[in-house]
Amino acid sequence: MATKTNIIDRTEFAAAVDKEKIVALVEDFADACAPLECDRLLLLQDKRTGAAYIECHVAASKLMHLATIDVPIDPDDQADYRANRDIVEDHIAFEQMKQDAIAQRTFSNIVSEFSRAFDPEHPIKIIGGQHRYSAIKEAFDRGVDEYHGLKIYFGLDNDQRIDVQLISNTNIAVSTDLFDRMQETLAGPALRDWCQAVGLLAPKQDFADKRLRSNPITVRSARTFIVNYFRGAAIPDKAFDSTETTPMITRSGANDPDWDELKKAKPALWSDKGLLDAGKAFAALIEAQRKAFTPTNANKKAKAGQTDFAEKALNFAVLSAWAFIAGVLSNNQVRLARHYALADQTGRDPLNAASLAKGRHKTDAENYRGLGYRTDAKERGRLAELFFLQAEDASGITAAKIDLAIKKYHAKEALLEVKRAESKVEA
Template sequence: MARVVGGDGPDLAKDKMVDVAEKLDTRLVGPLDPNVQTIIEDFVEVCHPVESLPILVLRDNATAAVFVEVHLLADALVRVATLDVPLDPDDSGDYRANREVVEDHVAFAKMKEDATNARAFSNLVCEFTTAFDEDHPLKVIGGQHRFTAIQEALENGVNEHHGVKLYFALDNEQRLDVQLISNTNIAVSTDLFDRMTETLAGPELREWCQKVGLLEKDEDFADRRARGNPITVRAARTFIVNYYRGTEVEPKKFDKTATTPALLKSGVNVEEWETLKAQNPTLWEDKNLQTAGREFALLVDAQRKRFTTAAGKLKPGSADSAEKAMNYAVLSAWAYVAGVLSKNKTRQRRHFALRTVQNKDPLNAAALGKGRHKADQENYRGLGYRTDAKERNRLVELFYLQAEDGSQITTAKIDLAIKKAVAKEALLEVSKASAKAKSE
């Protein structure tokens, strides 16, 4: 028999808890695995759904996941439910797949008001399992905001029934699928998708970022990109891919080589990332890559500190400048040049030493903002704001140029780097056109 958590539920379900055969209607799914059947029976006894028994059991034919759709009173729901749900409880049990509750969102405030006014919510998505956290077998996968609103309303004496789509015995692939589809109503961010897929792939990227300082100890990737948030999976992947891309460039041919850093996609399975890992099985032990990661983390920290008061607060009007190193164009270009210079340790050390600049921010954000070419459009905001290929190209030239003498980023260097990027683009276009003409 299952261990019953808490008090009694509605009499309708309680009175019908007799024979096992009367609890479940499996005519649409056929014979159930005995383990799955036992878990569903445990749910009925623990949570007392208000539906008449037997409860209809359904199957998602896309993934073969087994589920039921039922209603639970708030007190039965809240008593055994938790938002603390890992995607992979075995290998990454300390890291969560679901998005954070956005406390200050206007829609959430309205949701809490509705719950207090006895609104019955639906489409909470949960998994019932005692495999981890036995005291809270109802794991809320989708509907974190609705559950929180229900929880607060219950504390104020509002005990309404709410609709729950409840899954049983999910494997990791099925759990990821449920995480994704259950969050589409609140527009799951592409960064959250990346975090979930990377969690399922394994802890290596997260542990690497923690080791080099791009994440704090035990910290997880951000579920959405925002100023001051931890690094995203997209940014971490982009950094590593561009470092390795840079190592493929012959420094002596730098001025005649296309040196456009990649900006990896987000919210999809990234083939380039998977290919890189397959081609570099010792990637996570690469000491040179680790050094580059540590140096970039120090640059990010130095840039932020330059615009932070002694009390730890951001100086007024400095948000863009403080986060300049985390701009995707800056990040990808810095990593790319670190890779190019891996063959020239003297110049690479100058590249890394950029973070040690005295009396101004390392990236000279004010000067970057004034950097532009005469051919740029009027709405061009200056170097270091956009993330397109042109921006990434220009920043590669700037970082590579800065490493020649290590005399930091200046207005003159920015101007020269932009001109060199424009000239290289023209040179490559001429070379391509010439090759095409010869082949015809």
């Protein structure tokens, strides 16, 4: 005989209709999933957001029938983009987790939402704990049917849903890039749409949840590109030699005031033609740089160091400096065209990565690997000088230009330091 569902309500909903809706969902969940705690289900509420939830234990057999980890972040407006990070199949911790599940370990704190609004056949939408779910599934396929602990939310609105997804994926082991991606999804699809429009992301492709060579670009890379373009556009090209021109890298894993301020100051930035052209030109540079190091049919194996050279355009210092100079030259169409033409070197290495690796200053430490490996302010400033210099004649990046750009950066920094000292004396 089935156990009667007994819901003990500890929520504080203002309207009775809201409470009735939540209770009906809990009853639906209890009927479908038969949790161990059916005779005493505590319905609780997150007071910060008002989200209602219960904590209980459900059999693996029920989870396999009713649960899914294919969960969209925003099922109403952005259903193609997922909340969960990718399963890391080859991680030693995941391998151990799977072995533990087979040995009948029970897992807890699998965060989910119960909803039949999207994919009604799988009403348990797992938001946090996809690795645990996968381990449970593999064990279940081998005949292991244990009870596991779930935290299940009911009746979430969009803001509550995003909040749950964020807190469920925010811990020390999770990359800040995933946090950025979820934050940006909460803000809307504008950044992703822009990246797809200019070719920095493929159609329907989402940002990477971790910055790796084989992954798509991250939210941080896209934000860094756009912020630096507009910071550069605020500097007249004729004032470049006497102005601080060090590009920046946007914050990751937290709210970024620079990004927020830019969007507020430029609400029409997504349709800015100069920015669109810059994005397309940089996507072409990424492609040209990769093609220069793509192994031929005769030699399918890349040489040592070539994988790093192929991805050189996505180094944060290179990306930020290139975007910054695109902004500086946005009102000088002749030099801007020369800057963009860097990608039009068929069969060549547009960034001359081998020569960049040899570029150094007398003040550099012994372990300095050359220009384009680090991402600190000095590296970004040097590369900005190099891209600005290259746009003078569009003859490409050479060892001589790299050396001159490094020297110009240090000379400018010395000049600016003198100016700062003089301002203190005058004050």
